[in-house]
């Protein structure tokens with residue numbers, strides 16, 4: 001089991017820096033109060049033990065909570081948002097909302113109480129015109145804040161110095177593990193946010209570059225009929241489909257989840273049509289229409305009645321939805337190859353179950369490879385997605401790659417390329433990036449493409465978006 005150290009590689013700050021930062025925050029709040037005298041201000045920061053207040057993982061931690069808190073304030077007019085995620089003294093965010101202080105405070109407290117990472121957040125709520133009239137947690141119907149180590153009254157614990165520094169740090173690491181590592185936590189998001197996350201995932205995949213053999217903003221890769229604009233058009237054309245999938249999942253009431261798949265299949269066919277119309281007949285997202293649609297519907301099913309869920313529950317639902325898919329592969333196994341899809345031809349040829357098999361098994365590489373790779377990767381979103389794409393490419397049997405190469409032995413070559421890329425330090429090093437550019441050229445000259453890995457990158461970016469990991 002991987003040991004997590006949230007504080008690793010973070011810069012240490014001095015007491016003086018912390019005190020200076022306190023003054024900076026206080027000045028910032030005063031300015032916001034003066035600029036927005038009738039509004040309410042929420043100042044958000046993390047409350048972490050020790051001298052390390054920022055790191056890649058601390059930023060993940062903050063970002064996940066920040067996005068949830070913003071979403072829960074989103075029903076009211078938002079006047080201003082400021083975020084400083086890389087501040088050495090810890091990430092800080094300020095949001096100004098036109099709503100009375102006690103309603104906003106209620107949202108902030110509920111966030112601290114119910115969101116799994118909320119205990120480590122301080123969300124101070126203030127308003128110039130409400131000074132002196134702020135209701136306490138108890139008056140708003142909440143208990144006093146509890147300690148994140150022992151669950152007793154937090155103030156009393158801090159005052160008595162009841163916990164060692166190690167205990168406090170372990171509590172932070174343990175919470176990170178539970179949320180991000182053991183079984184990724186997926187909060188409830190409204191339908192609009194889910195559609196946005198799916199669209200984001202499609203667009204994030206295509207703008208990531210340089211990807212071996214795939215379309216990106218500077219290259220058509222080993223494809224001669226599509227470029228980045230084709231993918232943008234296609235991604236936008238799929239939005240009504242994403243909406244249908246999340247609605248189907250959220251409203252599905254029957255017992256057998258195979259029926260949920262049957263329910264979204266006509267929408268999937270319509271989405272293929274919409275894709276073709278948007279791209280003048282080019283197949284940009286056929287694989288993603290299938291897998292992402294199923295993943296969205298499964299997430300919707302697991303988050304009915306505004307419940308949060310975890311990735312393993314969603315994967316179980318995916319698998320249950322696809323329970324009959326391998327039978328379909330068997331049925332087509334004796335048809336002539338002209339009527340068959342690439343995946344079906346391969347199933348005949350190499351007995352690879354393809355994307356249907358992946359769904360049947362619950363999209364296992366998502367939890368086993370892709371999300372851990374994304375979580376561990378650092379740097380820009382582009383660098384993180386490249387590291388993730390390469391980790392995926394080494395772990396899956398990519399039916400597009402096998403089809404293009406005409407030989408499943410290509411998988412061994414792919415594994416060796418990925419190992420070399422990782423040995424060079426991945427996308428965060430210039431050697432790693434140079435290697436990827438050369439590999440892109442190799443792929444173009446050999447007419448290879450990792451379309452299957454690209455589809456998995458879309459699924460990964462979608463789930464990561466829901467988690468707040470990206």
Ligand SMILES: [Zn+2]
Pocket residue numbers: 147148149150151152157162163
């Ligand atoms: Zn305690």
